[in-house]
Amino acid sequence: MKIMSRLKLFIPLICFLILAVFLYRGLELDPQELPSAMVDRSLPEFSLPQLSVQTIDISRADVVGSASLFNVWATWCIACRVEHPYLHKLKQLGVIIYGINYKDNKADALQWLEQRGDPYRLTIADVEGSLGLDLGVYGAPETYLVDSLGVIRYRHVGIVDERVWTSILQPQYQQLLDAESESLEEDTKL
Amino acid sequence: MIPELGNMALALAVCIAVAQSVLPLWGSFVGSRQLMRLGYPLALAMFVFVSIAMVCLAHAFLTDDFSVAIVAAGSNSLLPTVYKFSALWGGHEGSMLLWIWILALWTLAVALFSSELPLDVLARVLSVMAMIAVGFLLFSLLTSNPFARLLPVFPAEGKDLNPLLQDPGLVIHPPMLYIGYVGFSVAFAFAIAALIGGRMDVTWARWSRPWTNLAWGFLTMGIMLGSWWAYYELGWGGWWFWDPVENASFMPWLAGTALIHSLAVTEKRGLFKSWTLLLAIFAFSLSLLGTFLVRSGVLTSVHAFATDPSRGIFILIFLGLVVGGSLTLYAFRAPSVKSSIGFHWLSRETFLLINNAIFLAATLTVLVGTLFPLIMDSLGQGKYSVGAPYFNAVFVPLMALLVPFMGIGPTARWKKDRAQRWKLLLVPVAAALLMGLLFPLLYSEVYHPLVAVAVILALWLVFSLLTDIKEKTGNAANLWAGLSRRTPSYYGMVLAHLGFAVTLLGVCLSSHYSIERDVKMMPGESYQLAKLNFNFNGTRRVNGPNFVADEGEFEISEGGSSYILLPQKRRYKSQMGSVMTEAAISSGIFRHVYVALGEPLEDGAWAVRLYYKPFVSWIWYGAVFMAAGALMTVFDRRYRKLKA
Numbered sequence: 001m002k003i004m005s006r007l008k009l010f011i012p013l014i015c016f017l018i019l020a021v022f023l024y025r026g027l028e029l030d031p032q033e034l035p036s037a038m039v040d041r042s043l044p045e046f047s048l049p050q051l052s053v054q055t056i057d058i059s060r061a062d063v064v065g066s067a068s069l070f071n072v073w074a075t076w077c078i079a080c081r082v083e084h085p086y087l088h089k090l091k092q093l094g095v096i097i098y099g100i101n102y103k104d105n106k107a108d109a110l111q112w113l114e115q116r117g118d119p120y121r122l123t124i125a126d127v128e129g130s131l132g133l134d135l136g137v138y139g140a141p142e143t144y145l146v147d148s149l150g151v152i153r154y155r156h157v158g159i160v161d162e163r164v165w166t167s168i169l170q171p172q173y174q175q176l177l178d179a180e181s182e183s184l185e186e187d188t189k190l
Numbered sequence: 191m192i193p194e195l196g197n198m199a200l201a202l203a204v205c206i207a208v209a210q211s212v213l214p215l216w217g218s219f220v221g222s223r224q225l226m227r228l229g230y231p232l233a234l235a236m237f238v239f240v241s242i243a244m245v246c247l248a249h250a251f252l253t254d255d256f257s258v259a260i261v262a263a264g265s266n267s268l269l270p271t272v273y274k275f276s277a278l279w280g281g282h283e284g285s286m287l288l289w290i291w292i293l294a295l296w297t298l299a300v301a302l303f304s305s306e307l308p309l310d311v312l313a314r315v316l317s318v319m320a321m322i323a324v325g326f327l328l329f330s331l332l333t334s335n336p337f338a339r340l341l342p343v344f345p346a347e348g349k350d351l352n353p354l355l356q357d358p359g360l361v362i363h364p365p366m367l368y369i370g371y372v373g374f375s376v377a378f379a380f381a382i383a384a385l386i387g388g389r390m391d392v393t394w395a396r397w398s399r400p401w402t403n404l405a406w407g408f409l410t411m412g413i414m415l416g417s418w419w420a421y422y423e424l425g426w427g428g429w430w431f432w433d434p435v436e437n438a439s440f441m442p443w444l445a446g447t448a449l450i451h452s453l454a455v456t457e458k459r460g461l462f463k464s465w466t467l468l469l470a471i472f473a474f475s476l477s478l479l480g481t482f483l484v485r486s487g488v489l490t491s492v493h494a495f496a497t498d499p500s501r502g503i504f505i506l507i508f509l510g511l512v513v514g515g516s517l518t519l520y521a522f523r524a525p526s527v528k529s530s531i532g533f534h535w536l537s538r539e540t541f542l543l544i545n546n547a548i549f550l551a552a553t554l555t556v557l558v559g560t561l562f563p564l565i566m567d568s569l570g571q572g573k574y575s576v577g578a579p580y581f582n583a584v585f586v587p588l589m590a591l592l593v594p595f596m597g598i599g600p601t602a603r604w605k606k607d608r609a610q611r612w613k614l615l616l617v618p619v620a621a622a623l624l625m626g627l628l629f630p631l632l633y634s635e636v637y638h639p640l641v642a643v644a645v646i647l648a649l650w651l652v653f654s655l656l657t658d659i660k661e662k663t664g665n666a667a668n669l670w671a672g673l674s675r676r677t678p679s680y681y682g683m684v685l686a687h688l689g690f691a692v693t694l695l696g697v698c699l700s701s702h703y704s705i706e707r708d709v710k711m712m713p714g715e716s717y718q719l720a721k722l723n724f725n726f727n728g729t730r731r732v733n734g735p736n737f738v739a740d741e742g743e744f745e746i747s748e749g750g751s752s753y754i755l756l757p758q759k760r761r762y763k764s765q766m767g768s769v770m771t772e773a774a775i776s777s778g779i780f781r782h783v784y785v786a787l788g789e790p791l792e793d794g795a796w797a798v799r800l801y802y803k804p805f806v807s808w809i810w811y812g813a814v815f816m817a818a819g820a821l822m823t824v825f826d827r828r829y830r831k832l833k834a
Contacts, residue, residue, distance in 0.1 A: 009524050012468060013517035016475075020510055022561070023482065025568035078431070085769055085789075115708055115797030116789045 043070075043150045044134035051101050051109055051123035058124055064150035067176035068096035069143055069169070071120070071160070072132065074104040075112045077140035083159040087119035090165065095173070099123035102132050102140050145169060147176045193258050196246025197337040200287075203239040203294075204327045206232055210320035214313035218387070226313035233301040233316055236323065237294040244278075244291050247336055251278050257344040260284055260336055266350035268736035276361040277351045282501075283336035285364060289481070290326050292365070292372045293319065300376055300401070307397060314383035315376075322375055325508045333501045350736065353762045353770045359419035367412030367439055371477040373405020374442060377449065378474035381467045382516055385523045390463050395456035398470070400829045402453060403682070406446045407820030413439050414813035422773055427706065427784055427801050429809060432581040437560040438480030441553055445473040448549035450820075451542050459604060461539060464524040465546070471520060475513040476553070482509055483560070534606035541599035548592045555584045593647040593694070596687060597654035601661065614661060618653030622646050634703065644698035648691040655684050682822035689815025696808025705802040708788065712795045720802050722783060723747045729787075729796065737762045739772070742787050742796065746776065759787045773799075782806050 047059045063070075071087060073080040087097055099120035101109045106125060113123070126132055135144065135152075145154040154172050156164060210232040217225025249255075251274045256262040264281040265274055279285040297319045304312050330336065354360075380398035384390050416436065421429040430436065449469040456466040482505040533539040559576045601615065626646030630637050662680075663672025705720055713728030727743040739758040746753055755774035762770065773786040781804040788797030 006521075009464065010521040012472075013514065013521050016513050016517055019561075020506070020514070022565050022568050023506055023509075026564040078428075111708065115710060115791070117791070 046131045049125050051125040063098050066148050070098045072100045072102045072140050072142040074102045074140045075108040079159050080141045083141050084116050091119040101125050103129045148180050192246050193337040196243040199239045199242040206236045207320045207323040211317050215317035218310040218313045226309045229313050229316035230301040233297045237298040240291045240294040256348050257339050259338045259340050262345050262348045266348040273356050279364045280351050280355045283334045286330045287336050292368045315379045318379035318382045333504050357423050363415040370409025370412050374474040376401040377470040381470035385519050392460045395453050399453050400824045403820045403823045407817040409443050410817040414810050418810050432578045437556050438483050442476040444553040445476050448546045449473050451545045455542050471516045478509050536607045538602040538604050541595050544595045552588050597650045601658045618657050622649035638702045641702050648695045651691040677826050679823045679826040682819040686816045686819030689812040692808050693812025696805050700803050700806035703804045707800045711798045744785050755785045757785045757787045
């Protein structure tokens with residue numbers, strides 16, 4: 001009996017040791033980095049209504065053609081509010097951004113765009129989250145870099161801001177643009 | 191030159207802390223009074239040297255010495271002076287130095303105000319606190335030196351303090367929070383000293399009680415200031431986001447709440463000894479864990495401005511030594527024998543036990559919710575994010591369960607009580623039920639049953655406290671004589687419990703009755719929201735010290751009176767035009783009117799956020815009551831006659 005009650009006092013220590021193992025493993029994981037199963041895969045096929053004009057359905061072919069960003073956002077996502085002004089800046093720089101309005105209320109989303117401005121070339125209304133499921137969206141905001149052939153080249157989880165853009169996305173985006181113009185030149189030569 | 195001086199002072203502080211953690215402790219084993227007496231001078235020396243480091247760093251910030259890396263990263267010559275000063279703890283390195291300075295301050299305070307303590311106990315307590323200081327000083331010097339220079343080429347201008355942090359709330363929020371966090375190290379040190387010395391009688395509980403209450407009070411204030419800051423500065427009117435960083439400060443608070451109640455039982459009745467020791471270790475460990483989570487980059491958070499995994503390794507090792515070490519000590523030394531003193535199930539002990547169970551459950555809820563994404567990720571189960579729905583779903587019922595017992599607890603007697611005695615609580619129950627059920631009916635057209643529940647619970651708490659005061663002063667000759675016989679501890683408890691009721695009302699009423707509208711407004715347009723009329727008079731350009739702003743003018747008529755609110759949209763020059771929403775709030779006891787400018791739209795129109803938030807300030811008033819109550823208990827004369 002005495003030994004049993006003494007052993008009980010070790011329980012907190014054991015719990016902590018287990019926790020410490022997880023904390024240690026957590027250090028090696030980058031919370032921003034996600035399994036990128038979709039990277040270098042083609043953008044999935046879909047057919048979903050456009051947010052602003054509900055009667056028009058958009059499919060993959062409508063949004064593929066030049067290097068662009070696909071930004072997953074929602075009005076319920078607080079971080080998206082922080083990110084939004086920067087998207088306007090990217091639009092001004094001439095970056096093509098498509099919006100994927102993820103699991104959201106259409107009216108709220110339209111009001112959001114009306115109030116905060118619309119940086120997107122067009123926005124896909126993914127109310128059920130089916131496109132998000134195909135893409136493997138983890139949460140909003142998320143941004144995918146897609147090349148002119150519709151292949152996903154990079155996926156960023158979290159807010160796109162000045163730092164993320166200049167250090168991560170912009171170099172890759174520039175590569176895609178360069179590749180595009182090269183292939184254009186080749187085409188004209190032919 | 192001066193930053194090098196600061197660096198040297200920190201290095202000396204490490205040496206002193208090492209001496210402090212070894213010599214008095216050694217002295218307590220070999221019985222050398224000389225060695226044990228070193229505790230106080232060493233605590234003083236340590237405080238002096240850490241203070242020198244603080245002054246040197248403050249000097250670098252105030253004189254815009256951009257050759258110091260953290261000044262260049264977190265300050266700017268245009269920054270107003272008060273923010274230059276608070277920029278000191280705006281970044282990681284500076285806030286770690288603040289942590290250390292506050293630890294040195296607590297250590298000195300313990301050394302100063304514990305002359306009644308047996309010398310060996312004091313020596314051990316000071317040594318344990320110094321061990322923690324060694325860890326943090328080394329962490330600061332090795333992985334995040336605040337005095338690191340950008341030489342030979344340093345920038346002519348600093349990058350500026352994050353605009354979010356340029357706010358009066360952020361001047362005092364981190365120091366308050368850290369005083370609370372670090373203050374639990376005192377209870378921890380007392381517990382460890384008791385475990386080392388093998389003296390786990392009730393005296394250690396009595397010694398550590400005022401310190402623990404003080405730390406808890408500061409932590410309450412710190413959390414409250416953080417929540418208030420988020421409310422008006424982040425610009426979307428929320429006051430709690432269950433963000434990992436908020437949780438990091440909330441977990442020690444919850445565990446600390448359990449601890450201060452459990453200490454009461456241990457002091458008064460000599461019960462729950464092992465449990466209280468464990469809670470003391472637990473509360474401080476959660477403070478350390480919070481530091482780890484915030485500083486290591488293990489979790490993503492809107493608060494995490496700079497993170498670095500190499501620091502994470504250091505803190506994890508330190509965490510392992512402190513927590514693992516103290517829990518090992520606990521496992522071997524804690525009294526395992528069941529206490530011979532029993533108590534009846536109808537007694538104050540039972541109610542305090544319920545308090546402990548609920549607060550422990552709440553702590554674990556928050557802990558699991560905060561660490562769940564990390565654990566699932568480590569197990570390769572994919573990425574998860576745990577948000578407010580989980581926390582609210584578990585936390586709210588727990589707190590609702592707490593309140594009924596909170597009303598009975600203070601009235602109940604120690605050891606054994608008779609249920610018949612509680613007939614006197616029938617009146618408060620009836621009054622609370624009646625008024626609570628009526629309140630939503632009278633307040634608005636829509637009947638929210640949850641509001642009724644919250645009002646019943648809050649009023650039950652208030653009325654039962656009043657009944658208790660009446661009961662406890664009933665035998666005195668007159669009311670005043672009865673009131674003055676109660677101790678500051680008692681009034682502190684009453685005030686803190688009242689504060690809980692006030693916060694509860696604030697949370698529930700503001701979340702049910704708030705009206706929030708995002709509207710588009712042209713200058714000259716007006717908008718009707720409940721009984722308020724908002725008239726938008728247009729915007730003008732305003733120049734601040736380090737920003738330019740569009741300032742909107744809103745005239746609000748409410749009942750017969752009207753007033754002007756001036757929300758701003760700021761663009762900070764140094765931050766490549768980063769934009770900040772500065773909400774304008776008209777705050778009253780019963781309601782806040784909140785106006786924030788959104789985005790400018792075409793033709794001079796603006797997206798505008800208009801909020802009407804009744805009772806929202808009660809959330810923070812309640813917290814102030816709780817903190818004030820905790821501080822009041824410290825003045826109880828009982829704690830000054832410490833001779834056991």
